[in-house]
Amino acid sequence: TTRAVEIKSIHEVRKSELSEKVEAKLTSAEQNREKEIQRKLEVAKKHNERQEEVKGSYEVIEEVRKTETTKRIETKLSTAELNREKEIQRKLEVVKKNERRAEVVRQNKANITENQVVASSG
Structure with missing residues (x-):
């Protein structure tokens, strides 16, 4: 009977040790899961920050x-406007020059x- 009590006691101790080991493994696994979740959240956060940075740079x-x-x-519009003005001025100069020539021709003709008339009446 003492042997039975001893065996029962050893069995209880082993059961208790096994229970503690299982509990320790579960706790460790939970901690590892939490660490992995935190790591993934940190990676996601850095990725989002980088995306925002890239988006800002792009904008x-x-x-x-x-x-x-x-x-x-x-600049192109301004240059085109200046060129138009120069062309208009050039054309106006040509018209004025032609008008002066026409006036000289009219005066010569007159x-x-x-x-x-003076020669024929004279």
């Missing part, structure tokens, strides 16, 4: 690109006609 680059495009277009 800045797009804004700069739009500004540069606008400036380029404005002088010739006047000289012919």
Whole structure:
């Protein structure tokens, strides 16, 4: 009977030790799961931060690109306007020059006609 009590006692001790080992393994597994979850959350957070950073950079680059495009277009329009003005001035000069020539021709014709009238009446 003492042997039975001893065996029962040893059995209880082993049962208790086994229970503690199982509990320790479960606790360790839970801690490892929590660490893994935290690690994954940290990776996701860094990824999101990087995405936001890239998005911000992209928006800045797009804004700069739009500004540069606008400036380029404005420069082209301004140049075109100046070229139009120069062309208009050039054409006006040609018209004025032609008008002066026509006036000289009219005066010469009038002088010739006047000289012919004076010569024929004289």
